[in-house]
Amino acid sequence: MAKSLLIISRQAPWSGPNAREALDIVLAGGAFDLPIGLLFLDDGVFQLAAKQDAKVLQQKDLSANLQALPMFGVEDLYVCGHSAAERGLDLNGRSLEEARVLVTQEITALIDRYDQVITL
Incomplete structure (x- = not known):
């Protein structure tokens, strides 16, 4: 059986390639x-902010990739509520x-459940 993998995405979508690579x-x-x-x-957590305009920052929009996750069978999606609150991000939208x-x-506990963890 394949080992489980958790990707931790810690970078904003406009701060470099790490968000896209994750x-x-x-x-x-x-x-x-x-x-x-x-x-x-x-x-x-900024990747989850609604209505981002990536063109203003001359970046490629990641929202299509985010919306495609369930289509690829990726259902284990998590967001740190504390990180969102610290940054004033409303997770309801x-x-x-x-x-x-x-x-x-x-x-x-989540990190402990996975065999391998990659942080980007």
């Missing part, structure tokens, strides 16, 4: 039916409604 890894894992999860932590909001204690 999504690419998750989509590839989903395409190969790997047991994979995605956690948005720290500035990574987030672009990825399937993501489960976790408190800090739940994140430790």
Whole structure:
């Protein structure tokens, strides 16, 4: 059986390539039916902000990739509620409604459930 993999995305979508690379890894894992999860932590929660205009920042919009996650079989999606609150992000209007909001204690347990963890 394939080992489970958790990707922790900690970068804002406009701060460099890490946010896109995290999504690419998750989509590839989903395409190969790997047991994979995605956690948005720290500035990574900004990827879930609704109505972002990536063109203003001359970046490629990641929202289509986020919306494709369930189509690739990626259902284990999580967001750190504390990170969102620290950044003033309202998670009620987030672009990825399937993501489960976790408190800090739940994140430790989540990480322990996966065989391998990659942080970007």
